[in-house]
Amino acid sequence: MKTQGALLWEPGTRSGWTVEELELDPPKTGEVRVQLAAAGLCHSDYHYDAGDGIVDFTLLGGHEGAGTVVELGPGVTELAEGDRVITTFMPSCGRCRWCMSGRGNLCDRGAGLMQGKALDGTCRVHARGGDVGAMTYLGTFSRDIVCPTDSLVTIGDDIPWPAAAITGCAVPTGWGTAVNIAGVEIGDVVVVIGTGGVGMNAVQGARNAGAQTIVAVDPIEWKRKVAHDFGATHDAADVAEATELVADLTHGVMAERVIVTMGVVDGQIVDPALDLTAKGGVLAIGGVSAMSQHQAAFSIFPFVMTEKQIRGGLYGGSITRNAIPMLLDLYRKGELKLDELVTRTYSLDQINEGYRDMEEGKNIRGVLVYD
Numbered sequence: 578m579k580t581q582g583a584l585l586w587e588p589g590t591r592s593g594w595t596v597e598e599l600e601l602d603p604p605k606t607g608e609v610r611v612q613l614a615a616a617g618l619c620h621s622d623y624h625y626d627a628g629d630g631i632v633d634f635t636l637l638g639g640h641e642g643a644g645t646v647v648e649l650g651p652g653v654t655e656l657a658e659g660d661r662v663i664t665t666f667m668p669s670c671g672r673c674r675w676c677m678s679g680r681g682n683l684c685d686r687g688a689g690l691m692q693g694k695a696l697d698g699t700c701r702v703h704a705r706g707g708d709v710g711a712m713t714y715l716g717t718f719s720r721d722i723v724c725p726t727d728s729l730v731t732i733g734d735d736i737p738w739p740a741a742a743i744t745g746c747a748v749p750t751g752w753g754t755a756v757n758i759a760g761v762e763i764g765d766v767v768v769v770i771g772t773g774g775v776g777m778n779a780v781q782g783a784r785n786a787g788a789q790t791i792v793a794v795d796p797i798e799w800k801r802k803v804a805h806d807f808g809a810t811h812d813a814a815d816v817a818e819a820t821e822l823v824a825d826l827t828h829g830v831m832a833e834r835v836i837v838t839m840g841v842v843d844g845q846i847v848d849p850a851l852d853l854t855a856k857g858g859v860l861a862i863g864g865v866s867a868m869s870q871h872q873a874a875f876s877i878f879p880f881v882m883t884e885k886q887i888r889g890g891l892y893g894g895s896i897t898r899n900a901i902p903m904l905l906d907l908y909r910k911g912e913l914k915l916d917e918l919v920t921r922t923y924s925l926d927q928i929n930e931g932y933r934d935m936e937e938g939k940n941i942r943g944v945l946v947y948d
């Protein structure tokens with residue numbers, strides 16, 4: 578079928594997304610076609626335009642999405658036409674050693690996430706007579722997608738589409754970076770560095786896990802203020818200001834959990850972030866650096882002497898088929914804010930404006946809404 582999508586023909590050059598006609602193949606075995614209603618503008622897609630992420634093929638972006646299953650591939654029985662679904666960026670196979678040990682976010686299928694191919698090694702999306710690679714087996718910057726059934730989590734019909742879309746990535750990633758990776762416990766002092774789409778959910782996760790003090794760090798003043806609505810108790814414009822504040826609040830003990838969710842992580846943040854971390858505390862990094870950055874500097878001697886930990890977090894350690902229904906239940910009970918995370922919605926044609934707004938700090942999350 579023919580549809581429209583937003584492509585990067587020259588990834589890494591900041592030339593933006595081109596919205597144009599795509600040819601989409603029918604679903605094959607283990608796949609379905611989904612008609613999306615909404616797609617979130619995550620910073621992770623933007624990295625491939627900005628050059629922080631590197632791919633060597635034309636990319637159909639987008640991995641946060643929500644919509645309705647409209648066509649089943651041969652033999653698909655676990656989904657039905659009409660099912661409402663959220664897309665997840667890791668289609669865990671349920672069979673590899675990681676999946677079998679309850680760590681489906683680390684599934685071996687991760688190796689193919691940014692290869693642009695479907696699981697069988699071919700492409701479902703074509704433009705200008707050639708193959709196009711889809712972001713993380715999805716490509717939600719197109720209203721119509723063909724993806725593995727394993728990429729989808731079914732939801733009820735009571736969740737607004739934009740809220741559902743961001744529950745595909747920003748929400749479980751941020752929440753999980755606080756709860757699973759940093760391991761926030763009752764009474765903890767927590768610092769979240771970067772309160773955008775992902776970080777605001779780390780604030781929400783920390784609050785729900787019982788943190789007593791949550792410091793939101795962001796250079797954008799209105800985001801620092803809004804972070805209080807999501808559970809922050811204090812805010813700071815940068816890490817230096819946060820360090821002074823936390824030293825004062827804790828009489829020098831510092832924060833049990835420090836969470837890094839800024840848009841582009843620089844290796845230079847690690848040492849000051851460790852200074853913010855209490856003895857025996859955890860520095861959890863969920864934001865990513867430019868792929869070309871291979872070094873982070875920190876002082877090893879005090880790191881060893883204070884038994885601090887540095888942990889990376891993929892998808893916030895979330896097992897999506899478990900985490901997403903749980904998060905949506907919290908939303909239904911009013912304990913997790915989703916609608917308030919969606920600052921503005923855009924049409925597909927406005928995608929470059931949406932990302933400009935993200936860059937300029939105008940959005941917690943921008944979301945594409947399809948007709």
Ligand SMILES: NC(=O)c1ccc[n+]([C@@H]2O[C@H](COP(=O)([O-])OP(=O)(O)OC[C@H]3O[C@@H](n4cnc5c(N)ncnc54)[C@H](O)[C@@H]3O)[C@@H](O)[C@H]2O)c1
Binds near residue numbers: 622624770772773938
């Ligand atoms: N680990 C994962 O599985 C995973 C999943 C999704 C996104 N991510 C990554 O998480 C990061 C955040 O994504 P997002 O969509 O929330 O981005 P975003 O652009 O919405 O938010 C980033 C925030 O960081 C703030 N910021 C920038 N520089 C800062 C600094 N020096 N100190 C403090 N704050 C700063 C910005 O003002 C913004 O509010 C990105 O690197 C993204 O690729 C990782």
Ligand SMILES: [Zn+2]
Binds near residue numbers: 620
């Ligand atoms: Zn994302």
Ligand SMILES: [Zn+2]
Binds near residue numbers: 673677
């Ligand atoms: Zn697996």
